[in-house]
Each structure stands twice: as structure tokens, then as C-alpha cells.
Amino acid sequence: MASADDDDRWLVIDGRRWRRTDPALPAQIAERLRSHLGRARSAVGTAKRAGDDEAVAAARRRVGLAKHGLGERGPRWWDDEVAARVGRAEEALDELDTIAPPRADGDDGVNA
Numbered sequence: 001m002a003s004a005d006d007d008d009r010w011l012v013i014d015g016r017r018w019r020r021t022d023p024a025l026p027a028q029i030a031e032r033l034r035s036h037l038g039r040a041r042s043a044v045g046t047a048k049r050a051g052d053d054e055a056v057a058a059a060r061r062r063v064g065l066a067k068h069g070l071g072e073r074g075p076r077w078w079d080d081e082v083a084a085r086v087g088r089a090e091e092a093l094d095e096l097d098t099i100a101p102p103r104a105d106g107d108d109g110v111n112a
Helices: 004-009 027-050 053-070 082-099
Strands: 010-013 016-019
Touching: 027 053, 027 082, 053 082
Parallel strands: none
Antiparallel strands: 010 016
16 A cells, blocks of 8 residues: 555556655746646657757757756656755756746746
């Protein structure tokens, strides 16, 4: 039987276990990272349809950065102090904002 900790850490879909987003992340940071993740996933599909391997690789890197920031990849978030986890998320967000800045109209796809 799964423990409560396991339920907080993992999500099972179709028998496959996926790491959950770090629940300690401030909501605004997590929302912005999810926005980047969605835009990056869309960019992967667009680049694949265009047959642009370099753009696919760049978009997949953005997906990886967002997932690391959310705690879904990389070090297990439950093994680190909250401050370190939030710091990793902020670093990922800063890098993503540099690579793929929010739109010029200020709408980053996240509801304020």
C-alpha cells in the first residue's frame, strides 16, 4: 500500500508513475513555469511539423528547464530544503524568461 508521502510525490497515469510538481513552490512561480512548459511543448510540436531538428532540440531544452523548475525532473524535491527548491525554480524561470520572454503585451498566458 502506498504511503501518504508517496501520494504527495507521485502521480500514476495508465500504470506509469510521474513525479508531481513540488507543492512548496509559490503559486505564481509554479504558474509561470507551467506557462513556459505549455509554450515549450507547443514549440516542440511546431518544430517537429516543420522538420527543424535544431528548433526541436531548443524547445525540448525549454521543456526540461520548466520541468526541472517545477521539481518534476532532476533532484527529488522532497530531499532538499524548501529554500533550495524555490531557488532552483527561480533560476529555471529566469533562464526561461531569457530564452523565451513573455509576450511584449505583458500577457504570459497566466491569469493574474
